[in-house]
Amino acid sequence: MTDILLASAFLAACCLLLLLKKFLRPITLSDIRGPPSPSFVLGHEYEFRNQDEAGDFNLKFLEEYGTVWKMKTCFDIDNLMVADPLALQHILHTSGYSYPKRVDVNHSAKLVVGDGIVVAIGDAHSRQRKAMNPAFSASQLRTMLPVFQRSVDHLCRKLKVEAEKVKGESHINLSSLLARTTLDVIGRAALDYEFNALDEADGPFVKAFKNLLYPYFPQRLLNLVQYMPTREYTRFRHFVELAKNTAREHIKEKADVILMEDEKENKDVLSLLVRANKDEEAKHKMNDDEILCQMSTIILAGHDTTANTMAWTLYELSKHQDVQTALRDEIMDARKEHGIADDDPLSTQMLDALPLLNAVIKETSRMHPIVPNLAREAGKDDVIPLSYPVQTRSGEWVNSVTVKKGQAIGISICAYNRIRAVWGDDANEWNPDRWMKDGVRHDTVNLGVHANLLTFSAGLRACIGLIELQVLMFQLISRFEFAPPPEKYDVMRAAAGLMVPIIRGKMEMGVNMPLSVTPINGDIVGVI
DSSP: OHHHHHHHHHHHHHHHHHHHHHHHSOOOOTTSOOOOOSOTTTTTHHHHHTOSSTTHHHHHHHHHHOSEEEEEOGGGOEEEEEOOHHHHHIIIIITTTSSOBOHHHHHHHHHHHOSSTTTOOHHHHHHHHHHHGGGGSHHHHHHTHHHHHHHHHHHHHHHHHHHHHHTTSSOEEHHHHHHHHHHHHHIIIIISOOOOTTTOTTOHHHHHHTTOOOOSSOHHHHHHTTTSOOHHHHHHHHHHHHHHHHHHHHHHHHHHHHHHSOTTSOOOHHHHHHHHHHHSOGGGOOOHHHHHHHHHHHHHHHHHHHHHHHHHHHHHHHHOHHHHHHHHHHHHHHHHHHTOOTTSOOOHHHHHTOHHHHHHHHHHHHHSOSSOEEEEEOSSOEEEEEEEEEEOTTSOEEEEEEEOTTOEEEEEHHHHTTOHHHHOTTTTSOOGGGGTSTTOOSOSSOOSTBTTBGGGOSHHIIIIIHHHHHHHHHHHHHHEEEEOOTTOOOEEEEEESEEEEEETTOGGGOSOOEEEEEEOSSOOOOOO
């Protein structure tokens, strides 16, 4: 009883502080349009967290208000929602560190990944990024290609066995197999460590990742109870400690080898980080905990996002059989031209030269951004420029928005990826052909690091994830045919922290991409 009373008093005090913050903050954004708030306490948070499909909430207001609008967070606090290209360029690039991650959201991310680069800000972020850059250079990434291919070959063997078991009479959950494959990939590439996730479905990391993200309550309310022994936050802490302990054991076991051997050897990310950190000046070094926390960041960012993007890619190809057939023809032609058998090594040059393969990846990333939203706040008073004028409540059309220091800002990746003025009148349709037209440029603002897509805004996603997707596509499409499942499931884009596939009405099945899989004739040869 005493614990309940203390918890209640703690919650009441936090609510009072939030209310005082609301009334003491200068009123801003008063002329920016947006939907009326349904609740003083929750604002639009409940609707946002419980939208039918991820992205629907923002896409509705993009159509109604344009590329900038206003919504409410808890306790009636204004949140400026931004999808405008020039505004996003200003916030994410031009302004440097003037728009840091929102404190409450960043703190929540810390619970999931620890003190890694995702939550670092200002000088700490710059220092960590400098130390990590060598591990993600173009030359370094090319050395990882055999690691990707080895894991994908293993997946193909597993998938062929599963397909022969069901013989097209039932679906296969591609989400599970893909997630375990990408976990094996990131284990080998980042840690030189064997998770064996494809072979051991009940392994510690596989268990730790199941439904790790907890999406269904407003983030500000979750923050109030983060130090209470709830199941969700216990799982977050367990994952971070598991990743750190695994990295710590790896460093201890291979310490002498990591620091003494030639740089051409031992190319896993953790070894490179330890070696690079050894040579840094004291003021630029990462401390031991920061190095260990990079592992939870890399494991999460490099495994779940890639697996879900690939699941959505196969989903779209199953619905567009003509594109799947054309893609298979492109891959088979490349195999013949370069003399590539199933177990022969691939090259990034060859993969980059396949126009339809890369167009399919880009288009799926545009339609299904795995991280649909980002959260920032203004670090200073500022004026944000706009590519497309928006109409204010007074009827005036404006080309910029004035913000005060501390202003909460939501970046809608899913809305930016659907702007008709950028992507065309068919922006709400999956159409890889938009990337195949000569001379076509999607907007004049340089924004995303890959194809102007914010989906690839994070360096890790842009590098490891992109190459891994190319390898997955090349090997899977040349060996299997994918079609909608015989059960006629309705797959929805669930807002579960990430944009994940879930079968409508069957939430108990968890993350699930049910597809019918048919092996193409011939045995699969590969290295396990």
